[in-house]
Amino acid sequence: MSKSTERTELYAVADFCLIPMGTGEPSVGEYIAECHKVLERSGLPFEMHGYGTNLEGPWDQVCKVIGDCHAAVHGQGAPRIATDIRIGTRTDKEIAAGTGNDGKLKRVQEILARETTRA
Amino acid sequence: MSKSTERTELYAVADFCLIPMGTGEPSVGEYIAECHKVLERSGLPFEMHGYGTNLEGPWDQVCKVIGDCHAAVHGQGAPRIATDIRIGTRTDKEIAAGTGNDGKLKRVQEILARETTRA
Amino acid sequence: MSKSTERTELYAVADFCLIPMGTGEPSVGEYIAECHKVLERSGLPFEMHGYGTNLEGPWDQVCKVIGDCHAAVHGQGAPRIATDIRIGTRTDKEIAAGTGNDGKLKRVQEILARETTRA
Amino acid sequence: MSKSTERTELYAVADFCLIPMGTGEPSVGEYIAECHKVLERSGLPFEMHGYGTNLEGPWDQVCKVIGDCHAAVHGQGAPRIATDIRIGTRTDKEIAAGTGNDGKLKRVQEILARETTRA
Numbered sequence: 001m002s003k004s005t006e007r008t009e010l011y012a013v014a015d016f017c018l019i020p021m022g023t024g025e026p027s028v029g030e031y032i033a034e035c036h037k038v039l040e041r042s043g044l045p046f047e048m049h050g051y052g053t054n055l056e057g058p059w060d061q062v063c064k065v066i067g068d069c070h071a072a073v074h075g076q077g078a079p080r081i082a083t084d085i086r087i088g089t090r091t092d093k094e095i096a097a098g099t100g101n102d103g104k105l106k107r108v109q110e111i112l113a114r115e116t117t118r119a
Numbered sequence: 120m121s122k123s124t125e126r127t128e129l130y131a132v133a134d135f136c137l138i139p140m141g142t143g144e145p146s147v148g149e150y151i152a153e154c155h156k157v158l159e160r161s162g163l164p165f166e167m168h169g170y171g172t173n174l175e176g177p178w179d180q181v182c183k184v185i186g187d188c189h190a191a192v193h194g195q196g197a198p199r200i201a202t203d204i205r206i207g208t209r210t211d212k213e214i215a216a217g218t219g220n221d222g223k224l225k226r227v228q229e230i231l232a233r234e235t236t237r238a
Numbered sequence: 239m240s241k242s243t244e245r246t247e248l249y250a251v252a253d254f255c256l257i258p259m260g261t262g263e264p265s266v267g268e269y270i271a272e273c274h275k276v277l278e279r280s281g282l283p284f285e286m287h288g289y290g291t292n293l294e295g296p297w298d299q300v301c302k303v304i305g306d307c308h309a310a311v312h313g314q315g316a317p318r319i320a321t322d323i324r325i326g327t328r329t330d331k332e333i334a335a336g337t338g339n340d341g342k343l344k345r346v347q348e349i350l351a352r353e354t355t356r357a
Numbered sequence: 358m359s360k361s362t363e364r365t366e367l368y369a370v371a372d373f374c375l376i377p378m379g380t381g382e383p384s385v386g387e388y389i390a391e392c393h394k395v396l397e398r399s400g401l402p403f404e405m406h407g408y409g410t411n412l413e414g415p416w417d418q419v420c421k422v423i424g425d426c427h428a429a430v431h432g433q434g435a436p437r438i439a440t441d442i443r444i445g446t447r448t449d450k451e452i453a454a455g456t457g458n459d460g461k462l463k464r465v466q467e468i469l470a471r472e473t474t475r476a
Contacts, residue, residue, distance in 0.1 A: 005431040007424035015170035017134070017205055019257055019320050022449070026211050026260030026318035029223070033230040048227060050166070050173040050220025051134035051205050059427070063420030067364035070416070070446050074362040079449035080264035082257050084322045085442040086136055086170050086203055089427050092145050092379070092436035101169020104148070108167060111152040124312040126305035138376055138439050141330070145379030145437035178308070182301030186245035189297070189327050193243040198330035199383035201376050203441045204323040208308050211260070211317035253408035255372070255443055264449045267461070271468040285407070286465060288458025289372035289443050292407040322443055324374055324408050330383045339407020342386070346405060349390040 005091055010059040013100030014087040016066050017052035020078035034076050035069040042068070045098040052084075054101040062087065124210055129178040132219030133206040135185050136171035139197035153195050154188040161187070164217040171203075173220040181206065243329055248297040251338030252325040254304050255290035258316035272314050273307040280306070283336040290322075292339040300325065362448055367416040370457030371444040373423050374409035377435035391433050392426040399425070402455040409441075411458040419444065 020031045035053070039046045042065040044057040055062055070081050095103070139150045154172070158165045161184040163176040174181055189200050214222070258269045273291070277284045280303040282295040293300055308319050333341070377388045392410070396403045399422040401414040412419055427438050452460070 005428045007421065007428045010424060010427055010431075012424075013170065015136070015168075017320075019259060021257060021259060021266070022262065022264030023260060024262040026209055027226075028259070029226040029230050032227045033234070036227065036231055047169070048224060049134075049168040050224045051132065051207075052171070054169040059424045060421070063424070064364065064417070066444075067367060067369075067416045067420070070367055071362045071364045074367075074446065074448045080445065080447040082255075082320075082443065082445040084203075084205055085444060086439065087423075087442060088170075088437065088439040089431065090145055090437040091431045105167060105169045107146075107148040108151045108155065111148050112155055115152070124309045126302065126309045129305060129308055129312075131305075136439075138378060140376060140378060140385070141381065141383030142379060143381040147378070178305045179302070182305070183245065183298070185325075186248060186250075186297045186301070189248055190243045190245045193248075193327065193329045199326065199328040201324065201326040201374075201439075204325060205320065206304075206323060207318065207320040208312070209318040210312045251408065253374075253406075264447055265464075267464040267468050270465045271472070274465065274469055286462060287372075287406040288404070288411040288462045289370065289445075290409070322441075324441055326408075328383055343405060343407050345384075345386040346389045346393065349386050350393055353390070 007059055010089045011057070011095050011100070012059045012062045012087050012089055013056045013095065014062050014085060015052050015054050016083055016085040018069055018073065018081060018083045020073055021080040021082060023078050031073045031076055031078060034072050038069045038072050039065060047101070056098065056100045059089070126178055129208045130175070130214050130219070131178045131181045131206050131208055132175045132214065133181050133204060134171050134173050135202055135204040137188055137192065137200060137202045139192055140199040140201055142197050150192045150195055150197060153191050157188045157191050158184060166220070175217065175219045178208070245297055248327045249294070249333050249338070250297045250300045250325050250327055251294045251333065252300050252323060253290050253292050254321055254323045256307055256311065256319060256321045258311055259318040259320060261316050269311045269314055269316060272310050276307045276310050277303060285339070294336065294338045297327070364416055367446045368413070368452050368457070369416045369419045369444050369446055370413045370452065371419050371442060372409050372411050373440055373442040375426055375430065375438060375440045377430055378437040378439060380435050388430045388433055388435060391429050395426050395429050396422060404458070413455065413457045416446070
């Protein structure tokens with residue numbers, strides 16, 4: 001159907017949750033803090049929440065940064081890591097850099113606010 | 120290996136991302152707003168972010184509420200729904216109700232703050 | 239927009255990947271074998287693959303069994319567990335019990351076979 | 358602690374579930390069949406199951422191929438796509454190319470077989 005898309009043009013809006021395994025202790029805050037530093041160095045917009053981190057940017061860069069987090073957490077001593085990534089792309093509208101995850105949240109908040117006003 | 124645990128005693132710290140399918144339009148804000156209302160009625164602590172919703176409570180209640188969101192979104196007209204759930208439990212420490220996701224985030228922030236102070 | 243659906247009527251087609259944390263060793267086969275036994279006792283259709291387990295049944299039963307897996311793995315000594323669940327429901331067609339995941343796979347295989355024949 | 362790891366050296370054992378959105382119809386088999394072709398062209402080992410596809414290879418290649426699936430599915434007309442990826446790496450042992458997901462499954466089956474023999 002229609003025009004083709006290249007992977008390298010795709011803007012990815014994502015969220016990931018990295019889980020160090022085989023670490024001998026159930027707490028993983030130190031490893032996640034290490035990821036925070038990797039994310040900061042990447043320059044990509046990100047925001048941590050209670051069960052993962054919102055992250056967005058060009059597809060390849062988003063994947064690269066999550067891989068860099070794995071490398072850093074292995075470097076901290078974790079022998080195994082399992083990560084869950086949610087990643088989305090769309091071709092129906094342009095997403096201004098850095099507004100993807102935020103925009104989705106705001107839209108839901110606007111709908112809820114509109115309904116409250118109406119009631 | 121020690122004492123056994125019952126599912127019904129497990130406190131679940133979770134995050135879920137619900138995706139309506141076959142809706143004819145790519146935007147899903149209206150459906151997610153509907154989930155927000157279901158979550159509010161549940162009384163469980165929750166917080167939406169850009170790519171999902173933090174949620175926590177007893178295992179069975181958390182699962183029940185997410186199922187109620189599916190029912191509500193089907194009621195809004197979505198013929199199919201695919202949800203990704205991240206759900207965690209732990210037996211090494213007691214989690215005070217409503218502090219699970221928040222506590223994880225705060226611990227990472229404390230580690231980062233401590234390191235900044237030290238530097 | 240139409241008729242409502244109840245959560246308790248929903249048939250869930252799911253897949254989950256359970257990750258024991260803080261176990262001191264990176265291998266988790268023993269814990270997953272324990273889950274296998276819990277799944278067998280449940281009577282629900284399931285099938286393990288390389289990165290998780292297909293599972294289906296009524297919504298509440300699917301969630302209950304995964305919770306029972308958490309309880310069993312905690313009983314084996316894992317102090318913390320993080321699970322990723324993919325769970326889907328649909329109201330556009332009836333799914334005969336036990337055919338949900340298999341049916342999806344078969345449909346893709348049929349499409350591919352049809353195209354090969356045509357070529 | 359110890360030696361560092363580079364992202365570019367990481368071997369990733371993964372599983373992904375791609376969900377086309379806004380397609381107007383709940384069935385997605387045609388899109389998933391398209392992904393199958395992209396995966397075949399990639400040369401990476403993969404295997405579809407009822408709720409996703411096992412896939413493995415060097416980190417960057419695995420991510421690239423999933424991105425190529427997004428591009429192909431957009432090319433088929435889907436305006437929006439949401440994918441869930443589970444991706445794991447380990448430094449405690451070498452994984453022979455193509456044996457990561459299979460090896461995990463076999464290990465669980467061996468444990469179960471051993472226990473049955475013992476009983």
